[in-house]
Amino acid sequence: MANERIALTKFETEVMSVLWRLGEATVRDVQDAIDRAEPPAYTTVQTIVQRLEQKGAVRRTRKAGNALYFEPAITRKSVYRRLVDELIDLIGGSQPLVAHLVETGKLSLDDLKAIEKTAKRSKK
């Protein structure tokens, strides 16, 4: 298992999201996939990808023409875990977090039930 104790910045995380979604992509692909009012310059995305490579979060797979393809080298789950843990830490527990979701209407009781059902199924 790779060392997954890698800290990612906001933008880096965004790029990782694209890569997880696409599986494999060039810098150009990533740039195109980023949805923003003011899209970042090509070289900006390139820099982020390079930093991710240095951190060991992505790796090169192949070359097509003279463009490199990259793929994630760490799992989505490991990154989520890190982020979620931080938030839980701040809020003071996972239960308060979910309670907050319910309170603010982000999550309905039906959602909760659905999750419960799924969880039960997968546990068996």
Place this chain on the structure above:
Amino acid sequence: MANERIALTKFETEVMSVLWRLGEATVRDVQDAIDRAEPPAYTTVQTIVQRLEQKGAVRRTRKAGNALYFEPAITRKSVYRRLVDELIDLIGGSQPLVAHLVETGKLSLDDLKAIEKTAKRSKK
């Protein structure tokens, strides 16, 4: 309602946590309340509080001796909302977030039931 679209850094959020907990505090109080292996210098905390003041996240309440007391000027909930929204955005929905919590064992089925119960009660 005050403008609560204030972006806080990690450390700033930590300080806000202390203030929400204590209600009102001096810089010294905040420093003492921060639990770290290597505690930050007094003036470091002071700087953070000052930045928070500039951002409108805290305000001065009174002076005791020559020490200032500060209190939160934005709600805990508004900050949580911001953080949680960001995470939900990244993960792609609140349901997947909770599912992740259950999967990784951060949240048990019992927790879910407990939350449901509370939610139902408060809804009535």
Place this chain on the structure above:
DNA sequence: GCAGCGCTACTACAAATGTAGTATGCGCGC
């Protein structure tokens, strides 16, 4: 009333982060 101490106000600075330009190289199309 004054000395000392703690607190504030101001300044400084390194590292991280976001953002992008420049130079150069390599492959594709003609």
Place this chain on the structure above:
DNA sequence: GCGCGCATACTACATTTGTAGTAGCGCTGC
């Protein structure tokens, strides 16, 4: 086979964030 164009590698820089020092002022105790 050669040049054009896109991609890469490298460099640069402003801003934000974390971290802290210094100067000086106002209370408080004596």
